Amino acid sequence: MKYFTKKLAGLLVTLLVVSFLVFIAFAVIPGDPATAMLGTEATEARLEALREELGLNAPLMVRYLRWIRDILQGDFGRSYRYNMPVMSMIGDKLPVTLTLTAISFALIVLISIPLGVACARYAGGVLDHVIVVADQIIMAVPPFFSGILITLVFGLLLHLFVPGGYVSWQQDWLSFLGYMIFPSIAVALPKSAMAVKLLRTAILSETKLDYVRTAYSRGNGTKAVLYRHVLRNALIPVITFLGMALADMVAGSIIVEQVFNIPGLGRILLTSISNRDYPVVQAIIVCIAFLVIVVNFLVDLLYKAVDPRITLE
Amino acid sequence: MLDVIDLNLEFHDHLIPETVVFDFDLHMEPGEIVGLVGESGSGKSMTALAVAGLLSRHDMQKRGRILFEGVDILTCERSRLRGLQGDDIAMIFQEPMTSLNPVLPVGWQVEEALRIHRPQMDREERKRRALQMLADVELEDAERVYRSYPHQLSGGMRQRVMIAAAMICGPRLLIADEPTTALDVTIQHQIVQLLLRINREKKTAILFISHDLSLVRQLCRRVVVMQSGRIVESGDAEEIFSHPKEDYTRRLIAAIPRCEKEKDSPASQTADGGDGSLLEVSGIRIGFAQERRFLFERRRIRQVLKGVSFGIRQGEVLGLVGESGCGKSTLAKVILGLEKQGAGTVVHRSAHPQMVFQDPYGSLNPSRKVGWILEEPLRIRGGCTPQERRERALAMLQKVGLGPEIADRYPRQLSGGQRQRVCIGAALMLEPKLLIADEAVSALDVTIQDQILELLLSLKEEMGLSILFISHDMRVVYRMSDRVLIMQDGQIVEQGSVEQVYFAPQHPYTKRLLEAADIRPEETG
Numbered sequence: 001m002k003y004f005t006k007k008l009a010g011l012l013v014t015l016l017v018v019s020f021l022v023f024i025a026f027a028v029i030p031g032d033p034a035t036a037m038l039g040t041e042a043t044e045a046r047l048e049a050l051r052e053e054l055g056l057n058a059p060l061m062v063r064y065l066r067w068i069r070d071i072l073q074g075d076f077g078r079s080y081r082y083n084m085p086v087m088s089m090i091g092d093k094l095p096v097t098l099t100l101t102a103i104s105f106a107l108i109v110l111i112s113i114p115l116g117v118a119c120a121r122y123a124g125g126v127l128d129h130v131i132v133v134a135d136q137i138i139m140a141v142p143p144f145f146s147g148i149l150i151t152l153v154f155g156l157l158l159h160l161f162v163p164g165g166y167v168s169w170q171q172d173w174l175s176f177l178g179y180m181i182f183p184s185i186a187v188a189l190p191k192s193a194m195a196v197k198l199l200r201t202a203i204l205s206e207t208k209l210d211y212v213r214t215a216y217s218r219g220n221g222t223k224a225v226l227y228r229h230v231l232r233n234a235l236i237p238v239i240t241f242l243g244m245a246l247a248d249m250v251a252g253s254i255i256v257e258q259v260f261n262i263p264g265l266g267r268i269l270l271t272s273i274s275n276r277d278y279p280v281v282q283a284i285i286v287c288i289a290f291l292v293i294v295v296n297f298l299v300d301l302l303y304k305a306v307d308p309r310i311t312l313e
Numbered sequence: 314m315l316d317v318i319d320l321n322l323e324f325h326d327h328l329i330p331e332t333v334v335f336d337f338d339l340h341m342e343p344g345e346i347v348g349l350v351g352e353s354g355s356g357k358s359m360t361a362l363a364v365a366g367l368l369s370r371h372d373m374q375k376r377g378r379i380l381f382e383g384v385d386i387l388t389c390e391r392s393r394l395r396g397l398q399g400d401d402i403a404m405i406f407q408e409p410m411t412s413l414n415p416v417l418p419v420g421w422q423v424e425e426a427l428r429i430h431r432p433q434m435d436r437e438e439r440k441r442r443a444l445q446m447l448a449d450v451e452l453e454d455a456e457r458v459y460r461s462y463p464h465q466l467s468g469g470m471r472q473r474v475m476i477a478a479a480m481i482c483g484p485r486l487l488i489a490d491e492p493t494t495a496l497d498v499t500i501q502h503q504i505v506q507l508l509l510r511i512n513r514e515k516k517t518a519i520l521f522i523s524h525d526l527s528l529v530r531q532l533c534r535r536v537v538v539m540q541s542g543r544i545v546e547s548g549d550a551e552e553i554f555s556h557p558k559e560d561y562t563r564r565l566i567a568a569i570p571r572c573e574k575e576k577d578s579p580a581s582q583t584a585d586g587g588d589g590s591l592l593e594v595s596g597i598r599i600g601f602a603q604e605r606r607f608l609f610e611r612r613r614i615r616q617v618l619k620g621v622s623f624g625i626r627q628g629e630v631l632g633l634v635g636e637s638g639c640g641k642s643t644l645a646k647v648i649l650g651l652e653k654q655g656a657g658t659v660v661h662r663s664a665h666p667q668m669v670f671q672d673p674y675g676s677l678n679p680s681r682k683v684g685w686i687l688e689e690p691l692r693i694r695g696g697c698t699p700q701e702r703r704e705r706a707l708a709m710l711q712k713v714g715l716g717p718e719i720a721d722r723y724p725r726q727l728s729g730g731q732r733q734r735v736c737i738g739a740a741l742m743l744e745p746k747l748l749i750a751d752e753a754v755s756a757l758d759v760t761i762q763d764q765i766l767e768l769l770l771s772l773k774e775e776m777g778l779s780i781l782f783i784s785h786d787m788r789v790v791y792r793m794s795d796r797v798l799i800m801q802d803g804q805i806v807e808q809g810s811v812e813q814v815y816f817a818p819q820h821p822y823t824k825r826l827l828e829a830a831d832i833r834p835e836e837t838g
Contacts, residue, residue, distance in 0.1 A: 210411040216367055218399035218426045218478070221391075232416050307416055308462040 007300075011293050018289040019071075019282075023064050026278045033080045036276040054080070071286070077279035081272070086283045089268065094287065095169065097257070097264035100187065101249045103180055107188035108195055108245065112238075115192075116199025120234075121226060123204060131196065138193040143252075147186035147259035154182055164261045183260040187253070191245045198241055202234035209233075236307050243299030247292040314518060315341040315364070315486060320377035322359055322368070322542075330374070333359050335542045337377070343485060344516040346509075348533030348550065350565070352524055352758035353729075356542040361490050361522050363387070365404045366394045381486070399426035403479035407491040409471035413463040420459035423447065423478045430482050446477040450507060468637075469500035473507070480511060487511070490522045497636040498785055502829035505532055524758060526569050527788070527831050530554055538562050568763040570792035591662050591747055591779050595622040597647055599640075599655030617643050618655065619803040625747065630773065630780045632794030632811070634787060634826065640803040641783050645749050648781070663746030671752035673732035677724040683710075683735050684720030690742040705742065712775075713738040714768060730761035734768065741772065749781045754789060766793060787830035791815055799823050 034050045035042070051057050055066065070077060076086035119128045138146075155163035161179055169176040206212070207230055215225045254266030265284055272280040304310050320337040323330050334356040341347055351357040362368045364379055366386045379386040381402060386394060403426070406412040413422060423443045427434055440459075447455035450473040463471055472492060479487060489508065493501040509532060512519055523529050529536060530550060537547040538561070546559045557563040598621075600614035617640045625631050635641045646652040648659055649666060670676040677686055687706035691697045697705070707717050713734040724732055733753065740748060750769065754762040766789065773780060782793045790797060790811075797814045799807040799822065807820040815832065818824045 210406060210408055211414040213367060214404075214406065214412045214475075214478075215414070215425075216369075216398065217365055217404040219395045219397075219429045220399075220425075221395060224429075229414050229417070233414070236416075308418075309415060309464050 007297055011297065014293055015286065015290060016068075019068065019286050020064065022282050022285045023067065024060075026282060027060055027063075031276050033276055033278060037080050067282075076283040079272075079277050079280050081275045081277040081280075086279050089280060090265065090283055090287065092168075092170075093263060093265050093268050096262060097250070097253050097266065099169070099177075099180055100184055100253055100256070100262065100264060101246070103177075103184035104187040104191075104249055105242075105246055107184055108192045108242065111188065111192040112195035112199060116196045116238075117203065117226065117231065119196065119200040120203035120207075121222075123200070128200075132200075135193045135197055138189050139197075141190060143186050143190060144255045144259050146189050147183065147256055150182050150186050151259070166260070166262055168263075180262075183256050183262060186259070187249055187256050191249070195238055195241060195245070199234060199238050202237050203230055206230045206234045232306060236303070239299060239302055239306060243296060243302075246295050246299075250291045250295070251288050314343045314382060315339065315520075316378070316380040317360075317364065318378045318380070320360065320363060320379060321375070322356070322363060323374040323376075325374060333542050334363070337539075337544060339537060341486070341518055341520065344512065344518055345535065346512055346519045346521060346533045348529035348536040349520060349522045349539065350524065350526060350529050350536055351539035352565075352760060354541065355539040357522050357539050358490055360539075361404075361488050361520065364520065365402055365488050366398055367404070396430070399479075399484075400430040400482045401484050402486045402488065403482070403484040404488040404490065405472070405475045405479050405492050407494050409468060409475045409495070410463060412475060413471060415463055417462075418459070419461050419463060419466070419474050423459070423474065423481055426478065426482045442481065443477075446481050447474070450474075450477045450480070451503075452477070468496050469503065472496060472500075472504055476504075476507065476511070480515070480517070483515065484517060486518045486520065488520045488522070491524070492521075493528065494523070494525070498787065498829040499636065499825055501528070502831075508532065526554075526565060526759070531831055538565070564760060568759040570763075570766075570786075570788040590624050591627050592625040592648065592666075592781075593658075593660040594624065594644075594648065595658050597621045597644065597655065597657035597659070599643060599647065599652065617803055618647070618657075621657070621800075621803070621805055623798055623805065623808065625779050625781060627746075628773070628777055628779055629796065630770075630782055630794045632790035632797040633781060633783045633800060634785065634790050634797060635800035636785055639800045641800055642751055644800075645751050645781070645783060648749060661747075665743050665745045666747040666749060667740035667743065667745040668749045668751060669733070669736050669740050669753045671755050673729060673736050673756070674724060676736055677732060677739075679724055681723070682720065683722055683724065683727070686724075686735065687720070687739050687742060690739065694743065709738040709742060712741070712772070714764075728761075729757050730764060733757060733761075733765055737765075737768065737772070741776065741778075744776065746777070747779045747781065749783070751783045752785065753782075755784065755786065762789070769793070787815075787826055787832060791832075799826070 032047075033054065034047045034056065038046060038050060055063060058066070067077065074087070076090070078085055079089055082089065115131055119131050122128050141149075151163045154160045161182055165179070167175040167179055203226070207225075212225060212229060215229045220228070253264060254270060256262075257264045257266035258270065265287070269281065269284045271277075272284070317337055317339040320334055321332060322334040323332045337356075337360055339347070349357045349360065359368070363375065364381075364386065368375065375387050377387070381397060384393065384397065386397070413419070420440070420443055423446060424439045427439050427442065431439075444455045444459055447458050452458050452470060452473050458466065458470065458474065463474070466474065475492075487508075492508075493504050496504065505528060508519060508521070511517055519532075521529065521532055533550050535548065536550045536553050538545045538553070538559070540561050546553060546557065546562045553562060554566060557566055597618050598616070599618040600616045602614055621640075621644060623631070633641055633644070643652060645668065647655070647657075649668060650659075677683075684703065684706050687709055688702040691702045691705065703720075706720060710717060710719055715731060715734055715738075719727070719731065719735070724735070727735065737748075737753075748769075753769075754765050757765060769780065769782075770793065772778060780793070782790060784790050794811055797808065797811055798805050799814065799820065801822045807814060807818065807823045814823060815827065818827060
């Protein structure tokens, strides 16, 4: 219980620091939101009036504190560009990105654990060689390129989905999932390749340890030793990796969303940056930071569940 | 019950096949304890693994027969073998920490053999038996141990857990591969007593593999001595110890440091050499802060050294005996000035005390050649040309009994004994007056141990060294030292000349250590 309060305090501090850095960053970047909103033709008086209205003339710290106060009340401000609440802009994009990440993560786990175990079990065999070589190739391909390949193969050649034909989940959640599976594959492939390699190595080095010999001496067969004894130990480094990969995927969805034309957080982040729509950008970055921190916290808990030697104090 | 006939084990992972066990024969009766003795590389562990059916390497050729109650372990089906393993044949190993699965609770691991061999047994019955077994191996609070994980137990407790897990199905043969080597002497003694009791009460036959002859002597009535894969001698234990027939056995027995009252270099010989005192240590206290359990709790201090005072005289070997965790290594660090906190004073009369560590491989940089390692102290001090440095390194190699060609080898190309010689050489390069040897021979085979001790003693004479000899081994300390300090729990509980401490021990702890080391009256009388 004490661990939770401690961790929660740490989480809040981290979020404050991140939000402050984000705020400062956008305050010092050259460029004026008022000009961006009204265009370069606008008169100085109108610009000044707008700045006053947006509160841009107040000192930096005051603006920051105001912003934080509003966030605590659930208000992320209004978009400069679309003049609508940021909350309602992000609100229906966030689930899209989260779904993408969740499907990708599930794919990574479903692909990498069985393949990693199979590789290690038949190490040196044909299957192992094939997977290891395929692994190397997939690892070298960046997600945006595999995204293009997937669009080509599954979309244009096999017609399993319509490229660019995104269906929102409010319309038809089944088609939504059917569409999302392909970008998820693009995200999951390189990470799964890394996880397979990691798990294979971990299992092989675990099997050399003394406790494995003890397990055999009690009359266990190869399978029982592998699944009951080795796998749990070998998963420890893989969990570390999966935690990092998950955080990376939340933050790195931008490119794949672009390739597959998905209206998620990544897309809106990109357009908001080019529009200097700072309230939106700030809100999204704080959101992503929050998700990453929560994911790390969950990984810590999972760690503890798998490895009793780790104390969370 | 067990018949091993003409066992040959051969590795095929190199171009030339390497035979590790030649024509091994062994017959064991039910309920018998047989000791299998040999130094590292003698093939004793390979033989043990073969008997347990645990040699499944594909690059190994196995010939001969291992008959356990008529079943040939080498050729029977896997399922048949698995039926024997853990049920009729059980095994315990040297390192109880690594031999237990770190992520599974102790109770689960103790029950595992039941789960495999008595699948019809229900959960409650399994747990009841496991708890009973844990109590049976003299673990207090079996319920707590049952729920613990291996890292939460001490070394001795872990080995007891290993024994409990091995004995749970009531095997007829227990193979014990160096089960006490990684443990402290007093714990060693307890484990040996436990094995004897199990043998007596449950009539379990024990094949006891060890490099420690004095231990084998306590436990076994019959002994098989192995050297480089062959049986050198076998027969009645007392017979072999009192009248060894083979040269190798004689050498092994001679290498056990004896405790006889005929030391030729009494302390008085060196004590009168002038004012003498080389090092004065007084009132050393050190505590380390423990982890906080609550956020605002004051850090609690665990006292490691509780006021330690002693002195070392010129040309003397001072033995320091204690079990793991008693603070002896911390004391060595304090003397070297590596541990700055804490109270007390250390007064050196000599510059540069040097240290030799237990693990000769771990303490040598694996990516450097021996010559470079030996020259390093000179290079750091400066004031030597490369030519001179090289010459002095070669001279030192000769001094520690190694050839000049060793200078161009890497540590991994040397044997354990050679490595320890290099470590000693590196420590002596700056010609210190005081050498601290922290368990310097503990990781070595007895005959090698003997040679290194001999080397240290002759270097001591030659260079006028004083040595602080830290060890857990009562016998080795007896052989080396003029005076002895017995340390327990951060305090020196007894000190005096070797004769006083060994033949008229005052403190109960000293007596316990002597008993555990099996230093017998006939040796001391």
